[in-house]
Amino acid sequence: MALLTRPPATPASRPATTTGRQSRSSWWGAAFALPHGAGLVFFTVVPIAASLVISFFNWPMLGTPSWIGLGNFTKILSDPIFGQVVVNTLLFVGLYVPLNLVVSLGLAAWLTPRIKGRHIFRVIFFIPAITPVVANVVVWRLLYQPNGLIDASLQSTLGVHAPNFLGDEHWAMLAIVAMSVWQGFGYNLLVFSAALDAVPEQLLDAARIDGASAWTTFWRIKFPLISPSLFFATMMTLITSFQVFAQPFILTKGGPGSATTSIVQYIYNQGFALHKLGIASAGAWVLFVIILGVTAVQFLGQRKWVHYDV
Amino acid sequence: MTSSQVTLPSPQFGRVRQAIGYVLLCLVALAFLSPLIFMIATSLKAPSDVFSVPPSLVGSEVRWRNYAEAFTFTPFLRYMINGVFVAAAGTLITVVVAALSGYAFSRLRWRGRNLVFTAFLATLMIPQEVLVVPMYIMVQKLGWVNTFTSLIVPWAFTAFGAFLLRQFFLTVPQELDDAARVDGAGPVRTFFSVMLPLARPSLAVLAVFTFISNWNSFIWPLVVINDVQKLGTVPLGLQQFFSQQSSNWHLVMAASTVSMAPTVIVLILLQRHLVRGIVTSGIGGR
Secondary structure (H helix, E strand, O other): OHHHHOOOOOOOOHHHHHHHHHHHHHHHHHHHHHHHHHHHHHHHHHHHHHHHHHOOEEOEOOOOOEEOOOHHHHHHHOOHHHHHHHHHHHHHHHHHHHHHHHHHHHHHHHOOOOOOOHHHHHHHHHHHHHOOHHHHHHHHHHHHOOOOHHHHHHHHHOOOOOOOOOOOHHHHHHHHHHHHHHHHHHHHHHHHHHHHHOOOHHHHHHHHHOOOOHHHHHHHHHHHHHHHHHHHHHHHHHHHHHOOOHHHHHHOOOOOOOOOOOHHHHHHHHHHHOOEHHHHHHHHHHHHHHHHHHHHHHHHHHHHOOOOOO | OHHHHHHOOOHHHHHHHHHHHHHHHHHHHHHHHHHHHHHHHHHOOOHHHOOOOOOOOOOOOOOOHHHHHHHHHOOHHHHHHHHHHHHHHHHHHHHHHHHHHHHHHHOOOOOOHHHHHHHHHHHOOOOHHHHHHHHHHHHHHHOOOOOHHHHHOOOOOOOHHHHHHHHHHOOOOHHHHHHHHHOOOOHHHHHHHHHHHHOHHHHHHHHHHHHHHHHHOOHHHHHHOOOHHHHOOHHHHHHHHHHHOOOOHHHHHHHHHHHHHHHHHHHHHOHHHHHHHHHHHHHOOO
16 A cells, blocks of 8 residues: 555656765765664674684683584584483473463453453563563562462362472473463563454454354454464564573573573583583574574475465 | 444343453453562561461561562662663663664665665574673673673664664655755754654664663673672572572562562553554564
């Protein structure tokens, strides 16, 4: 629609003036982008390049680095702990992402414009998404603690003890996932709510007149229409969940044992507890490659379910 | 809206159903908020009441002095002032450079523009963790370890701001540029007297988001700040307080409540800006 309202271009009169303005604009355009660009080069592009270089070195925090080629990578890939942190992270992602999407999409569909005060609900569900993760995690420690809120509630109602959520290796990851979903789904809820609001009312009216149930309307009309938003949100949620750190780091310290240590915590431990910056860098690159791979698969898969043409 | 009422089987049935749905929704919201309610309740309890069975919201007394104690046990006020300073300074840099580059990527024509913009977007793909190690070494070489500068500068140049403001500047009608040019304004004057005033709402959205993410930032301060007592921000201070005082749950909960309060207040005051930011950054509906 926007294209139609734009005034028609007048190709005949353009070329004469363009060259002069083009060269002047060219200078100004680059000048306006320069501060940001210089900052990005210095604080992002250089570090990326540096991190690749560092990953080929034995690089202690203090002292002189020495070249070891692919040594860091072979060390990491043969380290059983690294294998475990990859499995842990995949487990987290595999549980967290679907749960987050189901909860946020379900609530977004529930919070239709017909519900009074829906924006109050949306704000409520968004609270933990913007409060410091550390604070959220500390609160959940108190809930999961033996004799904490969950355990005490079970004792007084059913007379049984709750499992030791954070101390039991079978429960710890689930506890982290539950806490993370509570904390994180508000973001996607807002995104999906906005997308659902943009679905044209006439389409829904038409479906209603045809006697379609709410269920059919959702899956046949709303879902395809919001699929681009769903795709983008899935991507973002996937990418960020691979980088999970603070929740296990504070809730369980990665334990019991290393049952909940994430890839990022492994990187942190190697780099800033054991002072092996080369290994940490190599670990970060392995994580980056995993994320790139998953993103690529998503992009290839989107053709099956994402509709841009409506 | 009206048609939905007409097609419901019977108005009364619809109303009852709506009421039940509403009650259910309130229960869900209450369950969702229960950890935070319990946090506030615990922050006002005596230490001996924290782990009561059955759990209760109110202990044997309501101890407001827990908050005073939390503030004396740890320099929490310091953390908050540090946090505001660091987050605000970083936000200022982010907004200024992003306003300039967002303008350059949308309203000005220059050679290599699309290529540079693509490069900007590509940097958004890099997870922070990949950058933490080299950034640490760089900050070490610059002599910034354990300084506010290391908290403010390195992450202030994220390309997200350029992207967000470009999206906004693209919606400004071309006629405004043309009018400004006819009046003899060059790119600089057009930027300052036409574009910036128009962009104020979008700048606010960017500022709020940047401030909150700076305020909440955890892994980088954890790595780069050694002297938490003096230079710590709120998440870092809370984490240290928690690891030292983990048995004093009443104080830890008071500290958590205090560290959540500013962002919750910002959220309530600026909810419309925040929601719009999430939607217009292209994440949301089309």
